Amino acid sequence: xRFLQNRQSSNPILKESRFASQDLLQSAEGQATxxxxxxxxxxxxxxxxxxxxxxFGYAFPSPIxxxxxxxxxxxxxxxxxxxxxxxxxxxPLYALAEGFFVGAVTAWYAAAYNGIVFHAVTLTLAMLxxxxxxxxxxxxxxxxxxxxxILMGTLAVFALYLVSWILSFFGVTVPYLHEGGFIGIGLxxxxxxxxxxxxxxxxxxxxxxxxxxxxxxxxxxxxxxxLVTLVWLYIEFLRLLSKLRD
Numbered sequence: 001x002r003f004l005q006n007r008q009s010s011n012p013i014l015k016e017s018r019f020a021s022q023d024l025l026q027s028a029e030g031q032a033t034x035x036x037x038x039x040x041x042x043x044x045x046x047x048x049x050x051x052x053x054x055x056f057g058y059a060f061p062s063p064i065x066x067x068x069x070x071x072x073x074x075x076x077x078x079x080x081x082x083x084x085x086x087x088x089x090x091x092p093l094y095a096l097a098e099g100f101f102v103g104a105v106t107a108w109y110a111a112a113y114n115g116i117v118f119h120a121v122t123l124t125l126a127m128l129x130x131x132x133x134x135x136x137x138x139x140x141x142x143x144x145x146x147x148x149x150i151l152m153g154t155l156a157v158f159a160l161y162l163v164s165w166i167l168s169f170f171g172v173t174v175p176y177l178h179e180g181g182f183i184g185i186g187l188x189x190x191x192x193x194x195x196x197x198x199x200x201x202x203x204x205x206x207x208x209x210x211x212x213x214x215x216x217x218x219x220x221x222x223x224x225x226x227l228v229t230l231v232w233l234y235i236e237f238l239r240l241l242s243k244l245r246d
Contacts, residue, residue, distance in 0.1 A: 034218045042219045045092070045095075046224065049099065050102065053096050057069065057102065065103070069102075070098075076094040077224070077228060084217065090224070117238075130196075131197075131200055135199075142204040146200075157191050180246040188243055195233045205222045
């Protein structure tokens, strides 16, 4: 129970105060505890589910598939932050919904830039294992100060994308965000760096969840958080590679 009382969310996308909610504390009573191996297994399951719907989204890309998958995924993530004990249900649904979005986005980039998808997937997996090595070797140690810095950086990126999306309705674009050149590429590299640092926080949740006796349903919640980060990182690599091609 110390995990629920003292830990903050390892993924800045997920609201931190939910870990100390009374609803979560009550739902943890009498349950089996989380393990890192269990969370890894849940991540593999979620990744497989996402791949299934991603194949459909890739084969039949459309604005409805893309936007519908993105909105459904966002709603499920937000719902999971309020009802963590429902993560065993919400996490698989999120993976299925996000798969449609990922598949449609992949189809668009594949049609516009030959070979870009393979490189984006390779870079995403490479970054995953690099950050895992840095975390396990304790070359980078997750501290409260580091966690706060990553949270601030992540919120800044999301705020930037939100402003860009709102301005797009008025025909206004944020300079360099969707452009190539040194500044545009540098901005993409910065965002990829922030997304990659989120992997450290996801790994920390896996490890600390087991060490401090988090309830078993947190395996699904932690796996969901890692999948959110990986999808974000994959999309950013697609954006970076497209800028380099342009």
